[in-house]
Amino acid sequence: MLLGSTGSIGTQAVDIVQRNPDRFRVAGLAAGGGRVDLLAKQAVELGSGLVAVADPAQAPALERALAEQGSRAAVLTGAEGVAELAGAECDVVLNGITGALGLESTLAALRAGRRLALANKESLIIGGPLVREAACPGQIVPVDSEHYALAQCFPRVPEGELASLAQGHLHARRDEVRRLVVTASGGPFRNRRRDELASVTPEDALNHPTWSMGPVITVNSATLVNKGLEVIEAHLLFDIPFDRIDVVVHPQSVVHSMVEYVDGSTIAKASPPSMAIPIAHGIGAPDRVPEAGPGLDFTRAQEWTFQPLDHEAFPAVRLAAEVGAAGGTAPAVYNAANEEAVDAFLKENLAFPAIMDTVSRVVSEHQRSERPPVGPPARLTLDDVYAADTWARVRARELLTGRS
Known part of the structure; x- marks a missing residue:
């Protein structure tokens, strides 16, 4: 099941599915309702028998678009319809819905026993205890590039010994982990002081130097709220205390996060700044999807830099840690x-x-x-x-x- 199919995460997931038809089949699609023609087109191309639209007012338009394209897919409506689709028969649910609306669908997928590829960080953050209670160890596969990276940096252990919510790899001995290091691009206002931010415009904030995202998440990247939410998500997924989770600015967005161990060693996950790789892993885990995204060219001269976060100019991360601890x-x-x-x-x-x-x-x-x-x-x-x-x-x- 693909939730949020017409957004950035969803359209990239559709591309991966279409490039791997022998491996993936999409049983159902859901979206908010802002692009019903695209939602109908996806349903036809993917042969999905279930389609849900969160905005009930858009249901008639969706039904017309499906009929015009020859689809007989059943249409579910409202937040309840999206949650119903999330709990329907399938192997994996990719939740790419934006914002708090994704919580009910996250819970529905987990309670139905589905593996959850989680791109909707808000549902875990606002519903932390509820999600943790509903999830079995290893049932959640993080799709955020930072949390996918952290999961990759933990030693592999047998499936029955997983000790965290995140699929794949948290070693049962947490005392071996000194800290998690979450990287941030710094957004469009990296290196600016607080007094230099008063006059910036929405156009300035939406001009992200690295990533192409929707307007809300792009502004969240500019304020570093997105990174604050990711700190809470890391704590909930991997059960590491907040005082052992750091954020560092890495403008190149090549190292997606790191795990530092008590012996002084650090394991980092690196790849070009592309969401295709974590999305592909989310729907294909535990196996990797060949050619999911581009690799790094280590024969070319390049520079990776890291710098501390200016918490005075960007207070979002510290405040997020405080509310996460509360x-x-x-x-x-x-x-x-x-x-x-x-x-x-x-x-x-x-x-x-x-x-x-x-x-x-x-x-x-x-x-x-x-x-x-x-x-x-x-x-x-x-x-x-x-x-x-x-x-x-x-x-x-x-x-x-x-x-x-």
Whole structure:
């Protein structure tokens, strides 16, 4: 099953499937509804019998597009329909849905016993305890390039001895791991001071020097929020404490992350900046997919550089570690407030540094309040997560419009 098939991750996954027809078959597709013609075209080309659209208003248009192209695929609608598709019969579910909407589908896939290729980091971050409870060891295959890299840097152990949520490779002896090193490109504003960021525009923020992504994740890369979310994800996937997860700036985006061991050795995973490789591994694990992406040319002179992150200019990573350590609904508040602030920035209603100022204030108010739930309750529920998400969005909008 391919969720988010019309987005960047989804279209790359479709390309990999079409280049390997003897290896993969797509049983079902799901997308938000912004590109129903493409969704219908994918369903026809891939022969998928199930198609889901998250926006119910787009269902009639999708049904017409499918009929015009001769498809008899069944159409499911709404978040419930996408989750139903995620739990349907298949071997692997690739969750490439953007944002918090992916949580129900992540849980549905895990509870149905499917292997989950996880590109929707938000679902793990905001629903951490719920996802960890639902997942069996090794059931999640990370598709984020950094977490795919970390998984590759752990020693291989027999399937029955896996000790983490992430497929493939966390050694049971965590005391051998000194720290995880997550790399960041630094985004379009690398090396700028905080006072130099006040005048940047959405166009500036969307001009990423390395990656081609959607607008929200591109702005998150510019603020380093995306890297903060990845720190939380690394903690949840590999069960390494936050004080042993570092972020370093690596502009070339060739080394995708590293694991440092207590004997002083460091194992790094390197490849060109292409998402095709982790996507292919996500749907094909534990085996590799030949020619999934380009390799590195070590016969050509090149330079890889690393530098510390400027936490004053880019406070998102430290704040993410704080909310990750707080647990409970705090990560959901961080994520939701950020999505609202990024939307305001993209509409030119908010200055770039104020994105994190807004997130920080909403997180601080949440931590001081009794409602929505603060910290890990006895048993976090989906309703708790969605209530916190809603509260954070409302509060962020109030702050953004100047209301108390």
